[in-house]
Amino acid sequence: MLELPRLRVVRGVDMTEVTGQTEYALRRAGVSQVNTDATRIWLGKVHTPPGYASEAHHHGEAETAGYVLKGRAFILIGEDYRERVDLEEGDFVFVPPHTPHIEGNASDTEELIWMTARTPDNIVVNLGRADQ
Template sequence: MTDKIVPVVTRGNALDGATLQSGDCVRQSGVSPQHTPAQNLWFGRVSNAPGHRSPPHHHAHSETGGYVLSGHGRIYFGDDYAEFIDMFEGDFVFVPPFMPHVEVNMSTTDDLVWLTCRTPDNLVTNLPEVPDAALAGYRRA
């Protein structure tokens, strides 16, 4: 007999923090293999406090989609992280597999909050640190 798989609800006050992290970005899963029957999906909430950023990292072979709930985010990428894209409330973003990047909250007063979805899981490979001064326009709180 096979176990029956049914819909699973993760309440907003019960998100799972037992997932891979990178620096000051706080990742909490709502749907993931860690606490639901999901096999090929990681979907969660990511937040950065004012002025905080991640270290350089990539998500291995995972494709990543994001949606900004609130705040002003920036993703640095490319050679020496010299390229960047800005994101604001209501924006969606796609980050390809194996792309080294840095996620930044550009506000020094407001949180950056977004929803992130990865397939097959929240894979995070942290890379060597880069100084804040190398990230054009970035400043800490």
């Protein structure tokens, strides 16, 4: 008999950091292949300390949706990451597959928290520091 995936509740205190990571963008998975039966979606929170930005990276074949839950963010894209997109609490963003970017905290005093969903999984391809 075929075993069907089961409904699974992951409490906030039980989120896992066993997922793709980028320096200064700590990802915690709420729904992932690690802690649920999910096979085509990843959902979690990304925390960035005040004044910091991630390394340059992309998410491979994954489509990414982001929501600024707390704080102010920016995303750098394009040639030499010169194009800047600013986001405030309540803003959503879509990042297409294979799009190199840097995500950062626009505040020097407040933590930035994103809600992020990806499909099929949290693929993280780190490209290194943009200033190297």
